[in-house]
Amino acid sequence: MDKVIMTVDDSASVRQMVAFTLKGAGYAVIQAVDGKDALAKLASEHIDMIITDLNMPNLDGIGLVKAVRGMPEHKFMPIIMVTTESQESKKLEGRAAGATGWIVKPFKPEQLMSVVRKVLG
Amino acid sequence: MSGNELDAGREAFKEEAAELLSELELSLLDLEQHPTDDELIGRVFRAMHTIKGSGAMFGFDDIADFTHEVETAFDLVRMGKLAVSKELTNLTLRARDQIRTMIDASEGKASVDNAVTEDIVVSLQILIKVSDGTAEASDIAQTESAASEDKSLQATYRIKFKPFAELFTTGTNPVLLLNELRQMGTCNVIAQTDAIPPLEQFNPETCATYWDVIVTTTQDVNAIRDVFIFVDGMCELTIERIDDDLEYDDSEAGMKLGEILAERGDVKLDEVNSLLDGQKKVGQILVDAGMVDKGHIQAALAEQQQLKEIQEQRQKAASAASIRVASYRLDKLVDLVGELVTVQARLSQTAVVNGEATLTSIAEEVERLTWELRDSTMGIRMLPMGTTFSKFKRLVRDLSLDLGKEIQLATDGADTELDKTVIEKLSDPLVHIIRNSVDHGIEKPDVRFAAGKPRMGTVRLSAGHSGASVLIKIEDDGAGLDKDAILRKAIAKGLISNDAELSEKEIYGLIMLPGFSTSESVTSVSGRGVGMDVVKKNVDALRGSIDIKSKKGFGSTFILQLPLTLAIIDGLLVKVADDIFVIPLSVVEECVELTKADVEKMNDRHVSNVRGVLIPYIRLREHFSIDADDLETEQIVVTEVDDKKVGFVVDYVIGEHQTVIKSLGRMFREIEGVSGATILGDGTVALILDVPRLVNTVERDTPTRTVGV
Amino acid sequence: MSVSATVEPTQYLTFKLEEEVFALDIQKVREVLEFSSVTRVPRTPEFMRGVINLRGSVVPVVDLRLKFGMTHTEKTVNTCVIIVEVAFDNESMVLGALSDSVQEVIELEPQMIEQAPSIGMKLRTDFIKGMGKRDNEFMIILDIDKIFTVEELAFAQEAGQSAA
Incomplete structure (x- = not known):
């Protein structure tokens, strides 16, 4: 079974870039447009890992991390936050909320892959 | 790795x-x-x-x-x-x-x-x-990462990684971090379990294990810190370099006290040893005294061991220092040894004829030295195949990772020795073939599983001697070659016509034509059609051949047959009419007589009864169209290649000869049945027979007469 | 390649095949040897006389007479092997050419060389670089590189094999 990764971002191009890279490495990818959409998909699909943006409508990244960590079945789900360098404080906030790690935008496919390998194997 | x-x-x-x-x-x-x-x-x-x-x-x-x-x-x-x-x-x-x-x-x-x-x-x-x-x-x-990887920058670090209990709540899997360390170099991981509470208090959602890691790597300390970047602030982490003060050659300092005392003559070494034998190891004493946990002793021992190994490696590197020699110098040396062997043969011959005692003894001495010189010179050129295996392991590992496949490379015959140049020239072809197996041959794990095969695919690379040649096989248990797809492609590319009728062997041969590549996509793995045609060209240049076997659904095998292109071989000189030929001694089984009566008994069939076994033979006079008077008695040199015995009928056997192989040059490249030439003691040239090819040629030209019984 | 041949005087080695005089650009000639023994290589075309030992190297010897449709070269006291360096399949290769006798080294000005007539030469015209004329004597200047092309040999080999 290929592992399933959900990319959560309101920017379609970022989602596509992430999806393209991950599929190329043999992962299955589910896309969600915001935190709310992500929670809905999490309820209906099997997902092994989440890569989420921070600033999104409806439910933002921090909110998503908190919500996921609150679910007993997803307590140990690896979650990577996509941040920009100016969001150092967000990084700490995300960490406090229970994110596994982060990746700084803009990133290259191999950087993404090394982060994914680090937390998902 | x-x-x-x-x-x-x-x-x-x-x-x-x-x-x-x-x-x-x-x-x-x-x-x-x-x-x-x-x-x-x-x-x-x-x-x-x-x-x-x-x-x-x-x-x-x-x-x-x-x-x-x-x-x-x-x-x-x-x-x-x-x-x-x-x-x-x-x-x-x-x-x-x-x-x-x-x-x-x-x-x-x-x-x-x-x-x-x-x-x-x-x-x-x-x-x-x-x-x-x-x-x-x-x-x-x-x-920057490439620049930092230099052997001299290799360092050994002691890493203590103690996660906080709540590590798991961030979705972190510490095992992955340890795996990342393992990939950095030689790595020893010791899990410390002394902080794990008794079972009744144990909470599987908290992390109670911690780890001691000794890693020797060419990457710097920042790379190690990067491994733990996501758990920063969620663990105790110390990284220390521990091999700073290791000297390149400190064998003196490395001596134990007892040894030093013994060397100074203060005590006898065996007395010290017998005393020590009765004594417990320090670690055991400490554990017994309850002063240290066993896990910590283990970590310390691992550290000691790894440092010792690194030190040994460094010393080995220092002492086994090799020098690089331009290959043309080596070729020149081999040429000169070849000349010397030729001259030595003349000297020995002259000494025998002359019969003078002093000359004979000098000739014998020269002969002995020449052979020794020959063997060591050849030895310089020979390398075990295994030296290249590791690179293929890495290739398979990385490719399968990239492709999302599970593939192991099994190797066999690592100690098969081959001439250095041959090994070098084989590298590219082997990379191509292995890549093909990994990329096109072996299926994705799910596909394999559905087909009832183990998820893990295997590519087997084996090398071995077979008579006078070396066989290198690359087998995979993948999907096998798709004959129809190959045909369609070849037709589409205009390599063959629509209605061509091809045998299985011919179809597989198509993939070695220039301009043929079954890979449609442009990836860094399979390339763009630089492939089997180049492989074939390279192998041809080594006077070798490629045989492809495949069964759909079960895998493919590529067999490379290469001549042992040593510059000097032991040969058997035989005479055929006025010509002298050399048969490589490595394929010769025995020599038997063939009389006219024998031939008549078999009704002129080219088969001889050697102690009850029928052995087909090739008459060199006939095969090479040499005209000469018939002989009453001839000799059969019985050879064995690929478990097949075939005789070669010659006028008579002259004897053994140290054969310095000379190339016949580009003009005679395609001559079947002759693999080279050598210069005899009297300065004339004799041809070296290519026994396997001769057998093949005759089998092909006259399948019923020569080999059929 | 000798495009320069038309500008500067060039030295040529002249030799005889039967009664005809031929010439080779001296730059192509390495040395001239006495013809002693040659080892036949089976299953090769007849004009390939075999191989000889040239100070430790094995060098092929061709019978130019056979190559040019004349009769087999018989060994006489004058028979020589002219060792030449030719371009073969983009690489240079050393080989020996049998000649009935080697004459001399001469110098020819470009104007002393004429285009070979396209008919009546008995010889394939692409083997010929030109006709040299000296003291009322004509000689055929050979283009040795053209004589041993890969195609030539491949063709000859087929012939040799079917004959064997």
Whole structure:
């Protein structure tokens, strides 16, 4: 079974870039447009890992991390936050909320892959 | 994969790249004069292709990425979509220089100006007007990791990693972090369990284990810190370098007290040893005293062991220091030894005829020395096949990872020795074949599982001697070759006509034709149709052959048969009419007589009864169309190749001869049945018989008469 | 390649095949040897006389007479092997050419060389670089590189094999 990764971002191009890279490495990818959409998909699909943006409508990244960590079945789900360098404080906030790690935008496919390998194997 | 093997691979890559780059330069300069020469264009493309492929394999990602851009341009040229312009050759020459710089930079001999790299890439892209995104955005700036990997920078670190209990609540899996460390080099991980509470208090959602890790790596301490970047602030982490004070040669300092005392004559060594034997090890004493946990002793022992090994390695490297010798000098040496062997044969012959005692004894002495010299000279050239195996392991590992497949490489016959040049020239073909097996042969795990095969695919690389040749097999248990697909493709490419009727062997042979490649996609793995045709060319150049066997659904086997192209072999001299031939002694089983009566008894069939076994034979006089009077009695030299016994009928056997192999030259390359020539004691030339090929030729030409009984 | 041949005087080695005089650009000639023994290589065309030992190297010897449709070269006291360096398949190769006798080294000005007539030469005209004329004697200047092309040999080999 290929592992399933959900990319959560309101920017379609970022989602596509992430999806393209991950599929190329043999992962299955589910896309969600915001935190709310992500929670809905999490309820209906099997997902092994989440890569989420921070600033999104409806439910933002921090909110998503908190919500996921609150679910007993997803307590140990690896979650990577996509941040920009100016969001150092967000990084700490995300960490406090229970994110596994982060990746700084803009990133290259191999950087993404090394982060994914680090937390998902 | 140890750091050593990787280093060896990297060295090999650098050497290979240097050669390719100088070739490339010449080709480019030629190309300027003849911009439409397809052969030159192909040469440039292949040089880039090889540098890219090998570069990626050994972690020179910057070089691989950069080279990819140039390769892309020449791929377009090859397809006729881009013309060779002055601008293109200029850019490519600059690119070539830049690759050179990148390689030098990896040895710390130069620094790479990324602006130059960028500029070349951008200019190339403008030139080829990339708009469809085939050339991915260039990422180049990864030189720092390549630059830091130098053997001398290898260091050993002690890492203590103690996560806080709540580590798991961030979705972190510490095992993955440890695996990442394992990939950095030689690594010893000891899990410490003394903090795990008794079962009734144990909470599986908290992390109570902590780890001691000893890692020897060429990467720096920052790379180790990066491993733990996501758990920063969630664990206790200490990283210390522990091999700073290891000397390159401190064997004196490494002596134990008892040994030093013994050397000074203060005590006898065996007395010390017997005293020590009765004593417990320090670790055991400490554990017994309850002062230290067993896990910690284990960690300390591992540390001690690893440091010792590193020290040994360093000493070995210092003492087994080798020198690099240009191969032409080695060739010259082999030539000279060859001449010496020839002259020595004459000396011995003369001594025997002369019968003078002093001369005879000198001749014998010279003979002994010559043979010793011959053996050590040949020994210099021989390398075990195994020296290249590690590089293939790495190749398979990395490729399967990239492709999302599970594949192991099994190897066999690592100690099979082959001439250095042969091994070198085999490297490219083997890489191509193994790549094909991994990329096209072995299926994805799910597909395999559905087909009732183990998820893990196997590529088996084996080497072994078979008579006078070396057989190298690359087997995979993948999907096998698809005959129909090959045929369709060959027809589509215009390589064969629509209605061609081909045997299975001929169909598989199609994949070795230039311009045939079953890979449609452009990946860094399978390449762009540089493949089996090049493999075949390389193997042909070694006077070898490739045989392909395949069963759909069960896998494919590529068998490379190569002559043992030693420069000197033991041969058997035989006379046929006025000509003298050499039969390699390694395939000779025995010699028996053949009388006219024997031949009549078998009704002129070319078969002889040797102690109840029927052995087919080839009459060299007939086969080589040599006219001479019939003989009453001839001799059969019985040979065995591939478990097949075939006799060669000669006038008589002269005797054994140290045969210095000389090439017959390009003009006689295609002569079947003769593998080379040698110069005899009297200065005349004798031909060396290529026994397997002779047998094949005769089997093919007259299948019923010669071998059938 | 000798495009320069039309500009500067060039030295030529002249030799005889039967009664005809031939010439070779001296730059192509390495040395001239006495013809002693040659080892036949089976299953090769007849004009390939075999191989000889040239100071430790094995060098093929061709019978130019056979190659040019004349009779087999018989061994006499004057028979020589002219060792030449030819371009073969883009690489240079050393081989020996049998000649009935070697004459001399001469110098020919470009104007002393004429285009070979395209008919009546008995010899394939692409083997001929030109006709040299000296003291009322004509000689055929050979283009030795053209004589041993890969195609030539491949063709000859087929012939040799079917004959064997």
